[in-house]
Amino acid sequence: MTVDGPYTCKYCGRTFKSLQSLKSHLQNCPKRSLPREFSKGKVTFICYMNPRRKVVNAVNSLLRKPDFNEQQLLGVVRYLQENGEVHRILMPEINKN
Ligand SMILES: [Zn+2]
Numbered sequence: 001m002t003v004d005g006p007y008t009c010k011y012c013g014r015t016f017k018s019l020q021s022l023k024s025h026l027q028n029c030p031k032r033s034l035p036r037e038f039s040k041g042k043v044t045f046i047c048y049m050n051p052r053r054k055v056v057n058a059v060n061s062l063l064r065k066p067d068f069n070e071q072q073l074l075g076v077v078r079y080l081q082e083n084g085e086v087h088r089i090l091m092p093e094i095n096k097n
Helices: 019-026 053-063 070-082
Strands: 034-040 043-049 086-094
Touching: 034 053, 034 070, 043 070, 053 070, 070 086
Parallel strands: none
Antiparallel strands: 034 043, 043 086
């Protein structure tokens, strides 16, 4: 069974004629805000963001670099918040292990 449009964005309520246009909208929907965790050393930042693959992959790539530290991660998440990629940051909790 195929489902025909309109397709509604569950985050902002906009409707689209095709699934394809809904999918491309989702990557830019200003209301879409999902938690993503970024951890380094003893700190974990929970960032509420529209998790665009390009942005999340870039942060994860930095996290894999051996010389990348907690302070730099703080700089990165603050930058992402400043330019609107991250809507809200839950500040670090000390990792239990
Ligand atoms: Zn939307």
